[in-house]
Amino acid sequence: MPKKWDELEEIQPAALKMIKNSIVKGRVAHAYLFEGMRGTGKRDAAILLSKALFCESPVDGYKPCETCLNCKRINSGNHPDLHVVEPDGLSIKKQQIKDLQEEFSKKGMESSRKIYVIVDAEKMSTGASNSLLKFLEEPGAQTVALLLTENPQKMLPTILSRCQMIMFRPLAPDIFIKKLVENGVDPDSAPLLAQLTNNVHEALDLNNQDWFAQAQKIVVKLYEVLKKDPLEAMVALQGEWFTHFKEKDQIDRGLDLLLLVFKDLLYIQLGKQEQIVFIKEAGRLQQFALQTRTRSLAGQMAAVLEAKRRLHANMNPQLLMEQLVLKMQEGSAFV
Template sequence: MIDVSTWDTLEEMQPNVLKMLKNSINKGRLAHAYLFEGMRGTGKKEVSMLLSKSLFCTAPIDGYMPCEACHNCKRINSGNHPDIHVVEPDGASIKKHQIQSLQEEFSKTGVESKRKVYTIVHADRMTVNAANSLLKFLEEPTSETTAILLTEQAQQILPTILSRCQIVTFKHLSPEHLIQKLIDRGVSERKAPIIAQLTNNLDEGLLLSNDEWFAQAQSIVVKLYEVLRKNPLEALVALQENWFLHFKEKEQIDQGLDLLLLILKDLLYIQLGKQNQAVYLDESSRLEQFALQTSGQRLAHQMTAVLDAKRKLHANMNPQLLMEQLVLELQEGSTFV
């Protein structure tokens, strides 16, 4: 999760979200149901807690910012407020009984006030029965109840539910912003740029920075590109001796292809005189030499081949066959099939 603990931080990361919520609170025009949609790591759950604190805070700053010091703010931060409920998937999905339990809870009088807030995390994972139960709940809102649905896949949610929610879109964090966040958390200035291209999530980025597998992966991908410049046999041997031993799972292969794509992008940036946008900072001298030995047109063709390989990987093509074909395509420039 990104560090969205105060409204000042939110203003920096999600200015449009802040402006909308601030205006709604100040004008007393909060919707009875919100859908927070956006990529993982953009602060949806944290912002739902911020909104809850704003509604329950006994001494809000400027009328909308939670003070973080009152009894209610502290209880919400610790997850112990009786009138705030969070529903998360039970296993792979959110089930009907979970929504029914929520409805039963909300049929009771508020413990300390009439206001109640509930947040549904991964709302797209509701079963059909759970979604239908929630729909009935949304159709009969009380003035003091606020629903917040969180999702990375808004298209998976019933249109009838979407139509009853105010949709709030969370934009992904810029790589530049994430780079600075990573550096602030102790990641080296030379590692942070690559990580920021592979994830939009600060916690994931921090894990990658300390992951020995990821460090080795970068080295293997650079070596693969280096042998690609030689002959097909050496490249295929490199796949067997290095790549397949390291990149075993589908997710790992996908990340390896992303790293290869970043090398190709760096070479193109170098050719265009935009070295400041390159991310493989530890390999800059070698990449500058590689950039002199290829053309922009060939790099564009190779990037297209890698992107096509990623697509075929997600379509469940055999990974070994996929990589062998990709290596031959990157070397010979033939059509990747």
């Protein structure tokens, strides 16, 4: 069920204020670009704006009433003058935009207004992008385009220039943690999940994975053996890391977890224990922090960030991890 106006306004006040002003002042643009991370409410905002524009009796002149026929039909996904385009496989195809244009060449089924939402707009093929550009250049008087994206840099500048941009900020950690706990997540696990994703559904999925629970233990253990000697760390890599972190996205997740271990150690050394996210490992981390120099932690964090960059540049994952372990052992990193 899409969020109601007040719910979304609580987590995205700036974005909702811009949308409200557009409606109240009668200055709804013909095209908007909603930009922000996954899970920040872009799709909910697109549905809310659509409802507000179709609503038969908006509250205070801009909030959807949620009870009229138009609001109910949009909530159920079957309003004839609201069209949602999503990637067909890995991309949005040219034919999908052509079908949309054809649909919009017809008169509105129940009003002169038509709205279309393009989800993951950065995934439009070149042909689809060019077709959409022509569409944006000749907008109908009552046509509104809502483009949702996580990566506007992957879109044509000519498309971006024709849209009014509205930013959707990452959810504040305290709000996100509260939402996770409300959804049944252990309060000791929620801060860690909030550091890894800004999407409630993704966080809940991670929380329920045995793979993720095991990943946390392997990462902390790798740090522990790193303090001993390179040989033991290499054995840990071969014995546990490579058998658990197999896919590229899993390795990336493992590196994120390792980075959070170092951040926690730094927080402990700075006397900011309340900010650590590996809460269940707090006792062990306290001991580790006493045995590690602050200067070394900064270098190790830099090494992990460099490893993440190389991973995304398609470096061999096994070689990458072996080099990272050796790098973190250099220069007597540990006391």
